[in-house]
Amino acid sequence: MNKKEILKKVDHTVLGQTTTWEQVxxxxxxxxRYNVASICIPPSYVKSARNYVGDKLKICTVxxxxxxxxTTNVKVYETLSAIEEGADEIDMVINIGWxxxxxxxxxxxxxxxxxxxxxxxxxxxxxxxxxLTDEEKAKMCKIVxxxxxxxxxxxxxxxxxxxxxxxxxxxxxELEGSTVKIKAAGGIKSFEDAEKFIExxxxxxxxxxxxxxxx
Numbered sequence: 521m522n523k524k525e526i527l528k529k530v531d532h533t534v535l536g537q538t539t540t541w542e543q544v545x546x547x548x549x550x551x552x553r554y555n556v557a558s559i560c561i562p563p564s565y566v567k568s569a570r571n572y573v574g575d576k577l578k579i580c581t582v583x584x585x586x587x588x589x590x591t592t593n594v595k596v597y598e599t600l601s602a603i604e605e606g607a608d609e610i611d612m613v614i615n616i617g618w619x620x621x622x623x624x625x626x627x628x629x630x631x632x633x634x635x636x637x638x639x640x641x642x643x644x645x646x647x648x649x650x651x652l653t654d655e656e657k658a659k660m661c662k663i664v665x666x667x668x669x670x671x672x673x674x675x676x677x678x679x680x681x682x683x684x685x686x687x688x689x690x691x692x693x694e695l696e697g698s699t700v701k702i703k704a705a706g707g708i709k710s711f712e713d714a715e716k717f718i719e720x721x722x723x724x725x726x727x728x729x730x731x732x733x734x735x
Contacts, residue, residue: 521715521718523711523730523734524554524555526711526714526715526718526725526730527554527555527556527730527731527734528555528556528557529557529714529718529722529723529724529725530554530556530557530714530724530725530726530727530730530731531556531557531558531559531560531580531609531611531703531705531724531725531726531727532547532550532551532554532556532558532559532560532727532728532730532731533547533559533560533561533677533705533726533727533728534547534559534560534561534562534728535560535561535562535582535585535586535676535677535678539561539562539565541565541568544559544561544562544565544568544569545569545572547559547561547728547731548569548572548573548577550731550735551573551577551731552573552576552577554731554734556577556731557578557724558577558578558579558580558608558609559577559578559579559580560580560581560582560609560611560726561579561580561581562581562582563581563582563583563598563601563602563605563607566579566581566602566605566606566607567605567606569606570605570606570607571606578608578609579606579607579608579609580607580608580609580610580611580642580644581602581607581609581610581611582610582611582612582613582646582676583595583598583599583602583610583611583612583613583634584598584612584613584614584615585611585613585646585676585678586613586676586677586678586679587613587616588612588613588614588615588616588646588648589615589616589617592629592630592633595612595630595633595634596633596634596637599612599634599637599638600637603637603638603641607641608641608642609641609642609643609644610634610638610641610642610643610644611644611646611673611703611726612631612634612643612644612645612646613646613648613676614627614630614631614645614646614647614648614660615627615630616647616648616651616652619647619652619656619659619660620656624659624663627660627663627667628663628666628667631643631645631663631664631667631668631669632667632668635667635668635669642670642671643669643670643671644669644670644671644672644673644703644724645660645664645667645669645671645672645673646673646674646675646676646705647660647664647672647673647674648674648675648676648679649674649675649681649683649684649687650675650679650680650681650682651679651680654690657687657690657691657694658690658694660672661690661691661694661695661698661700662694664700665695665698665699665700669700670700670701671700671701671702671703671723671724672691672695672700672701672702672703673702673703673704673705673724673726674687674688674691674703674704674705674706675705675706675707675726676705676706677705677706677707677726681706681707682704682705682706682707682708683704683705683706683707683708683717683722685716685717685720687704688702688704688717688720688721688722689720689721691721692720692721701723701724702721702722702723702724703722703723703724703725703726704717704722704724704725704726705725705726705727706726708725708726708727708729708730709729710729710733711730711733714727714730
């Protein structure tokens with residue numbers, strides 16, 4: 521797989537706390553130039569980015585980010601607001617405490633509520649794999665599938681670790697026969713890493729480094 525093909529699977533990302541409009545504008549320009557899948561940006565910049573890029577680029581934003589413990593009503597409102605301002609895709613962080621508490625029905629209900637708001641727009645569910653046991657990761661694969669989300673995503677990039685090859689392999693096994701796709705995010709440092717994640721089953725890659733390497 522060549523670099524251009526890999527970049528078509530990249531959500532080119534800037535989500536730091538100090539993110540400025542100039543940085544967002546730069547990844548908009550880079551996203552168009554390198555034909556990435558989307559740019560993933562803070563919700564507060566979605567409207568400006570949409571006005572800037574028009575229909576030249578998909579815009580993704582984050583909900584309940586990075587800790588995931590906002591109430592469902594708040595997450596639904598965040599999602600509605602993001603869509604109204606021009607977001608094409610939503611990456612939502614689960615309530616990890618609920619997972620530890622085994623409140624599986626509550627997690628599924630929340631995902632369904634947000635997917636209902638998203639409609640045909642892509643919804644990716646961030647489960648923060650570095651904080652979970654393999655059993656919890658497997659359970660989340662089942663919940664995400666049952667709730668009708670489009671992707672399961674490894675990480676926010678704001679916790680202890682990002683994506684691992686082992687997690688992608690686990691997702692792939694647990695999602696056999698499912699339409700749910702896989703996004704690896706956090707710690708993807710090279711095109712070699714990226715290609716390996718794709719080989720193991722990732723359909724999207726959340727990273728800023730690949731485009732920066734091209735530059």
